Amino acid sequence: MAQPTQSHEVDTFLAGLAQYDVGPLWKVLGKQLTPTPETPVKPHLWRWKDLRPQLLRSGELVSAAEAERRVLMLLNPGLEGRVATTHTLYAGIQLILPGEVARTHRHTPNALRFIMEGQGAYTVVDGEKLPMQPGDFVLTPNWTWHEHGSEGTQPVVWLDGLDLPLAGMLAGTFFEPGRTESQDLTKPVENSTRGYQRGGLLPTWQRPAGGQSPLLKYAWSEARPALMDLGRDADSPFDGAMLEYVNPVTGGPSLATMASFLQRLRPGQKTQARRQSVSKVYLAVEGAGQTVVNGRTLEWGPGDVFAIPTWTSHAHQNPSASQDAILFSFSDAPVMQALGWYREQEL
Amino acid sequence: MAQPTQSHEVDTFLAGLAQYDVGPLWKVLGKQLTPTPETPVKPHLWRWKDLRPQLLRSGELVSAAEAERRVLMLLNPGLEGRVATTHTLYAGIQLILPGEVARTHRHTPNALRFIMEGQGAYTVVDGEKLPMQPGDFVLTPNWTWHEHGSEGTQPVVWLDGLDLPLAGMLAGTFFEPGRTESQDLTKPVENSTRGYQRGGLLPTWQRPAGGQSPLLKYAWSEARPALMDLGRDADSPFDGAMLEYVNPVTGGPSLATMASFLQRLRPGQKTQARRQSVSKVYLAVEGAGQTVVNGRTLEWGPGDVFAIPTWTSHAHQNPSASQDAILFSFSDAPVMQALGWYREQEL
Amino acid sequence: MAQPTQSHEVDTFLAGLAQYDVGPLWKVLGKQLTPTPETPVKPHLWRWKDLRPQLLRSGELVSAAEAERRVLMLLNPGLEGRVATTHTLYAGIQLILPGEVARTHRHTPNALRFIMEGQGAYTVVDGEKLPMQPGDFVLTPNWTWHEHGSEGTQPVVWLDGLDLPLAGMLAGTFFEPGRTESQDLTKPVENSTRGYQRGGLLPTWQRPAGGQSPLLKYAWSEARPALMDLGRDADSPFDGAMLEYVNPVTGGPSLATMASFLQRLRPGQKTQARRQSVSKVYLAVEGAGQTVVNGRTLEWGPGDVFAIPTWTSHAHQNPSASQDAILFSFSDAPVMQALGWYREQEL
Amino acid sequence: MAQPTQSHEVDTFLAGLAQYDVGPLWKVLGKQLTPTPETPVKPHLWRWKDLRPQLLRSGELVSAAEAERRVLMLLNPGLEGRVATTHTLYAGIQLILPGEVARTHRHTPNALRFIMEGQGAYTVVDGEKLPMQPGDFVLTPNWTWHEHGSEGTQPVVWLDGLDLPLAGMLAGTFFEPGRTESQDLTKPVENSTRGYQRGGLLPTWQRPAGGQSPLLKYAWSEARPALMDLGRDADSPFDGAMLEYVNPVTGGPSLATMASFLQRLRPGQKTQARRQSVSKVYLAVEGAGQTVVNGRTLEWGPGDVFAIPTWTSHAHQNPSASQDAILFSFSDAPVMQALGWYREQEL
Secondary structure (H helix, E strand, O other): OOOOOOOHHHHHHHHHHHHHOEEEHHHOHHHHOOOOOOOOOOOEEEOHHHHHHHHHHHHHHOOHHHHOOOEEEEOOOOOOOOOOOOOOOEEEEEEEOOOOEEEEEEEOOOEEEEEEEOOOEEEEEOOEEEEEOOOOEEEEOOOOOEEEEEOOOOOEEEEEEEOHHHHHHOOOOOEEEOOOOOOOOOOOOOHHHHHHOEOOEEEOOOOOOOOOOOOOEEOHHHHHHHHHHOOHHHEEOOOEEEEEEEOOOOOOEOOOOOEEEEEEEOOOOEOOOEEEOOOEEEEEEEOOEEEEEOOEEEEEOOOOEEEEOOOOOEEEEOOOOOOOEEEEEEEOHHHHHHOOOOOEEEO | OOOOOOOHHHHHHHHHHHHHOEEEHHHOHHHHOOOOOOOOOOOEEEOHHHHHHHHHHHHHHOOHHHHOOOEEEEOOOOOOOOOOOOOOOEEEEEEEOOOOEEEEEEEOOOEEEEEEEOOOEEEEEOOEEEEEOOOOEEEEOOOOOEEEEEOOOOOEEEEEEEOHHHHHHOOOOOEEEOOOOOOOOOOOOOHHHHHHOEOOEEEOOOOOOOOOOOOOEEOHHHHHHHHHHOOHHHEEOOOEEEEEEEOOOOOOEOOOOOEEEEEEEOOOOEOOOEEEOOOEEEEEEEOOEEEEEOOEEEEEOOOOEEEEOOOOOEEEEOOOOOOOEEEEEEEOHHHHHHOOOOOEEEO | OOOOOOOHHHHHHHHHHHHHOEEEHHHOHHHHOOOOOOOOOOOEEEOHHHHHHHHHHHHHHOOHHHHOOOEEEEOOOOOOOOOOOOOOOEEEEEEEOOOOEEEEEEEOOOEEEEEEEOOOEEEEEOOEEEEEOOOOEEEEOOOOOEEEEEOOOOOEEEEEEEOHHHHHHOOOOOEEEOOOOOOOOOOOOOHHHHHHOEOOEEEOOOOOOOOOOOOOEEOHHHHHHHHHHOOHHHEEOOOEEEEEEEOOOOOOEOOOOOEEEEEEEOOOOEOOOEEEOOOEEEEEEEOOEEEEEOOEEEEEOOOOEEEEOOOOOEEEEOOOOOOOEEEEEEEOHHHHHHOOOOOEEEO | OOOOOOOHHHHHHHHHHHHHOEEEHHHOHHHHOOOOOOOOOOOEEEOHHHHHHHHHHHHHHOOHHHHOOOEEEEOOOOOOOOOOOOOOOEEEEEEEOOOOEEEEEEEOOOEEEEEEEOOOEEEEEOOEEEEEOOOOEEEEOOOOOEEEEEOOOOOEEEEEEEOHHHHHHOOOOOEEEOOOOOOOOOOOOOHHHHHHOEOOEEEOOOOOOOOOOOOOEEOHHHHHHHHHHOOHHHEEOOOEEEEEEEOOOOOOEOOOOOEEEEEEEOOOOEOOOEEEOOOEEEEEEEOOEEEEEOOEEEEEOOOOEEEEOOOOOEEEEOOOOOOOEEEEEEEOHHHHHHOOOOOEEEO
């Protein structure tokens, strides 16, 4: 756009505007209305071989009681000073040691976790205890009471995903600590899993009316075979075979602000590049592969986490001749779709 | 309501109206606006021990080629002359013998089937072959191409459920025969089951946009354990533990006009009486019990089918001290709910 | 379809089935599954010049108190013995004389009225009084308390439209008389009209959550200019310019079971023929024209009512060189759409 | 929350984490999970008597061609350096002089305008010209081509409202300049207003399937009488009589990200204090009054604009004994509702 000519008179006028808490739009319009989204977020990969020793070291140095949550935040190098993995999403690696308990609380930011290693940990959500195994995907939706603990003998590690940056930007955060350390277990263990884990079959009595997913744990023992069972016709050219973890009562995303996925790249599979007005965090679960992000190759193997900024080209490849690669991911797609700002472009 | 006084003059006037194809509403208003629904449908039970010999006999007397569909229609004794089990629903018992094929066609009435006995039969729906085992629940929704066949060595029997009376009353029936006897199998066997049978996990690629359920077969091997896994908090006072077969993409009923259910009555369980503005057809699958319908007791055991008219009190009981009772049922609830006419009353 | 061969043995078998309340589907399948809908409903036109004298005569012979509702039912000649104008819809012409009151009641069948002539009548719906002028469209939805009266000095006539045949077929009818003759007027006169009659502007306080339309009267003084204001780009090839009366809170049909329309045929306009799986009742409001129904021409002028059966070709024509023709109509489209059975075909 | 004890060893560990682009959540958790939303946005009022002279002066100093848009941005004093009136919303005062044209373009941020003074200006949206009078409310939704011009003889001023800060935070901004200065007028002037401005009446042909509002201009000549017609039962204790500008096809907000309202405070009316997880921008249209925001009183009269931060108590008062006060406002409520973060609290 053309820039207006300047003069002393104009300069004086413009300088005087600040006293009225106003400013000239025409000086900033071009920066506000960019042709395509501009984001400081950088594509970035965090290596499991780097993170794991640091996380275990934190377990030696800091108690859970001191830390409340012993988590290493994955901080995007483009977002210095912010607690953010992309502009809307936060991811962290959490460690819980045998016998530890993180006290109950609730908050409006939505949270998900994907178990990475270790046996014996659990989450309690609104009175229901959910034992967690590696590969399990567990929800603690907006304003549900929740707490974690470990009854095992090994360290347990999981990936946390939250919409903290989004909730922060939108000023949507409420928090309330529990009055006691632990909730009463008012429901049978894994009650929601038992009621909702089979497809196309919903309990009829007191069915939740949409809103939040009543299914709180999506077991790896179900999700992995479901992914492996998908036929070739379910193969997306951009993602390979891919499942979404959904609210079984509505078919919508498992959380109002974050969609979560499990995808499989067959041996030798290479996907087409695409960009979407969506930011994503991936966790490599099985196998090894590459994701080419705006021309730069991220090499990943089990436990590695990587972030893809919005409107950034990416394509995946599994170079193995024999082994599948499995990626877990979550994104802010539900937000962009709800607001009418979802877009995609094949490249 | 008060009846208008009559006179010769009035009589003459009324008699003359017919020539204009009009009539006096005030003579019929009371019959039109009844305090509660009036239906000629009678509560009725069809005994398996009666039906099975007749059905097998029909297999000896009539070929599938002759019969197109070898089915004994369950005809409500209150609806003489109509092909109807309730005012909106049709049920029949179908027999297919080894090697038989019922040629492909499609129609707008929705159909469901629940397999009662025998191995080796299958349904093909829109290019997908669905092998059927006892207890499986299979859909052939509105306008899907479908055909049946048997590759087994035994007679196979199933319960058919259709909205034929509804489609007939609403004049919504279209029918088209296939150009060939059998469809091409354009999809892998049980493709939809493989993609949709696990709860909270949906394929992301080419996901159907609501409308009809992409899940076409709900396997007994999934449905029975799902029912058994339901906790006590899922127990309805009117139905015991109850699952609905739903469209996994929307959580809505598996067919637009019929809702289908599987319910369990624990040993000794007795439910509260209720009436609803809904008619229902039940099939006893396991165990034995009683349903008290407007004060009359229907005694049922495996294979028995019974119909409950709309707005009719009913309560179930499982008198066994040790054995569960399992009922399959389908109803016209989605119709009454869509039109704003669903009501229920505890009794 | 092929008919099975018969034999004495088969005949005996078939004759014996009735004792079990079952019958052979294969003998009736062809009649059940017709290639396209079959309906006994006939296209029919009721002439205002015939009906009006009969209606006024009924006013002399029968008091409103005697008649409860002084209405001439428009009875489809194809549906002898039924209170029905099409298979799902009922229409009648109602007369109310000065000073008469029809006492308050409520029922689950939905009702609409379109005022044909006379001043001074009103309807009360759930405590809100709605004065009625010719051309006004008034709703009394499912289970709302309603009553009519006339404070004018002339006879008032309107067209009633109800889903009585549908409610009857589906056994959805509940009725309750008021405990008093008249309701208390708990809301200001025309309260809903004042709150909802301007497009794109909704009251924010206690907004109804979907369900029934809060707008109960659609004034002719708004509807006619709205129709006349529609530009050429709003012209449907099948209907000319056409407005639907909708629920302003949802944009859906004004009643759950019936959609209502006002359409304009410009001088000389002739529409394309089409058939839909929908039955309709039309009232000619202004002008004169023809509707060709399955090759037969119905000629209509102001006050004439005509019915079009489902899946029946129809096209409209306004032969006037200078005058617009305006038709009001209502149909069962919401039912067929809700159940997945709506279809249309250009001809 | 308790702070973990520190030691040299811990300090060293923590300092080393940055090299891996990770950080300890436990050091920042309290700041992330605040009990209630924290926002730097300040309640603020911009006075028309201050702004108007500055805006007219900008008209003398800067040409529209130079400025592209001659707008004074209303900059929240708590958000220094950001183009933002609240954390999600932007408002500005725009001036267009006789004969000026602002060239056509489109962008994903949604825009609304409310005309403050002057005759003869217009907006063109997707080929439809919309003449604008004071009090008119005009939409340019996400990705619609639009341009402005003035054919009058006076300066025209309006309030612009956009979701620029939200689109910026979410990186949802796309922009495209028109290839020509002006669009072709492919539709009649005010076509959408003519089709959609009457309540409960929708064109049937090519009705938009939800998504964006087809109604682009809500005339003051309709909106003001609609507000005045609201009965006492429409009075909210928090807002007085209040209308929402909605999408007439869905009843939802007129823009996906912003809800807009017109409210009336009767003479002497004083509302109850409330806070909501929503930020708002108000424009005083008629009358004068006060809004108490967290104990601080904002005094407003015609043309004044004020901003209320999220989760901030506010109550309105019209102290006049005889004159109504009318406020226009817009908020980010649709965003918070779509994401499950809408809350409110009476105070």
